[in-house]
Amino acid sequence: MISFRDATKVFGDGPRAVRAVDSVTLDVARGEIFGVIGYSGAGKSTLVRLVNALEPVSSGQVVVDGQDITILGEAELRRVRAGIGMIFQQFNLMNSRTVAGNVGYPLKVAKWSKQERQQRVSELLEFVGLADKARSYPGQLSGGQKQRVGIARALATKPAILLADEATSALDPSTTDDVLTLLKRVNRELGVTVVVITHEMDVIRSIAHRVAVMERGKVVEHGRVYDVFASPRAPATRRFVATTMRDRPSKDTLERLRHRHPGRMITVGIREGAGSGTDVTAALREHGVDGAIVFGGITEIDERPFGSLTLELGGDEAAIEALIADLRSTTDVHDLGTRDAPRDDPSAIIDGDPPEGSPDEHEAPDVDPYGFAVDAIRRHGGPR
Structure with missing residues (x-):
């Protein structure tokens, strides 16, 4: 048109x-x-x-x-x-x-x-x-x-x-x-x-x-x-x-979470089909890893699920690595590391940052x- x-x-x-x-x-x-x-x-x-x-x-x-x-x-x-x-x-x-x-x-x-x-x-x-x-x-x-x-x-x-x-x-x-x-x-x-x-x-x-x-x-x-x-x-x-969904912790929020959750944290994308919440639950069970949701949000876009969950993982380190590799085969996973060895989420927004635009x-x-x-x-x- x-x-x-x-x-x-x-x-x-x-x-x-x-x-x-x-x-x-x-x-x-x-x-x-x-x-x-x-x-x-x-x-x-x-x-x-x-x-x-x-x-x-x-x-x-x-x-x-x-x-x-x-x-x-x-x-x-x-x-x-x-x-x-x-x-x-x-x-x-x-x-x-x-x-x-x-x-x-x-x-x-x-x-x-x-x-x-x-x-x-x-x-x-x-x-x-x-x-x-x-x-x-x-x-x-x-x-x-x-x-x-x-x-x-x-x-x-x-x-x-x-x-x-x-x-x-x-x-x-x-x-x-x-x-x-x-x-x-x-x-x-x-x-x-x-x-x-x-x-x-x-x-x-x-x-x-x-x-x-x-x-x-x-x-x-x-x-x-x-x-x-x-x-x-x-x-x-x-x-x-990121600003619309607010389903990923910002840099400042992540710092606060790490004070309460010192273990390994990951953010998992929730999508239609592969990478659904059911898949995450099944993967945790299969690998014998404990997972506690510490942040996240899921909504519908075009009548399909969309969002992400941030989890603190507990268990054997090798099992956690296998779990992350398994989830990455079906959806996006950001490894946020631990409190003692933190990693940033490149998709997170920074609290208080002004939007980039072109003032002229x-x-x-x-x-x-x-x-x-x-x-x-x-x-x-x-x-x-």
């Missing part, structure tokens, strides 16, 4: 130029929920704005539903934008209009008849669970309700693509879950391709089918969400996974309500 081919976006000239998006080649499949994650300044918001040409590329190609939009004129771009909806972190609703007025505004600009507008607005407010708020104003709504209005407005003209730029960052965890559930319904029931931009791995874990990790304008890793969680290669990805990276801000109005006019072919 969306293809980036060596897409690059540069802001500024000369030595002060910033490569916000740097030679990105990436595909988003039709009908999937695709996540793009990165720390602040990674270039993810700039990347998503290349999709609807709110930011034109400096070089390379962006192909949307078979059309290379980098070669289109403004009139042709308006037709492409008609098939792309967008929701924002700060909602960008027009406070002077009711909920129904906000949702119906793109339809009015697109010159739908009054009857068609009313019917479509009614359908959308019912879909997002706000049928009783049609006459309310944005100032009377909660943050979650405002984002639901934003989603309804983005869906007004029946787009094939929905871009969600940090759409849950301003919401509390419970409201975030509700909005993510709604986005999954949009994808599943309406067949809309959804691209989610976020700095929260929990969002990716909850909603996305595939994910791309960005750092300093580049895509450093991408793939199915479970695979990226299970075998993160890039340092930025490992940090995101250009990130486009949210469009203000009036900016959205102008964009809506351009998108739907009305007067400029």
